Amino acid sequence: MPARRSIPIQPVASDDEWHIAGIMVYAHPAALERVRIAIAAMTGTEIHAATETGKLVVTVEAPTSQAIVAQLTCLHQLEGVISATLVYQHNEDAAAMYEEIGDVSHAS
Incomplete structure (x- = not known):
């Protein structure tokens, strides 16, 4: 299998956006x-x-929607991928990704 180039994701300034995508990949079970x-x-x-039948739940994180689309295209083009x-x-704003989220417990 030829080596695949990854799409480099560089750190972003705190006023830029950060994108997260959920992707369902379906591959040939043999692959x-x-x-x-x-x-x-x-x-x-x-x-x-x-699953053993070839379904994968994948997330992609990237600084732009264009990078998400590029990663989706790469996933499509992987040998053995059906869809x-x-x-x-x-x-969200990239700065929001660095905010600390407190542990809120609703237990009495």
Whole structure:
């Protein structure tokens, strides 16, 4: 399998946006391990769940929507991938990604 180039994601200034996307990838079951390895090697991607039948739940984080689209295109083009579908995309100011979230317990 030829090496795939990752899309470099550079740190962003605190006034820029940060994008997070949820993508459903469906791969040929026989190619599942090869697809998992390729996705894991891509910058900004993470596999959260996978089935033996070839379905993978992947998130992508990137500084721009164009980078999300580029990563989605790369996922589509991986050998063994049948489809890669954008399920969800969200963006926030990059500064918000560094805000500490307190542990709020509703237990009495």
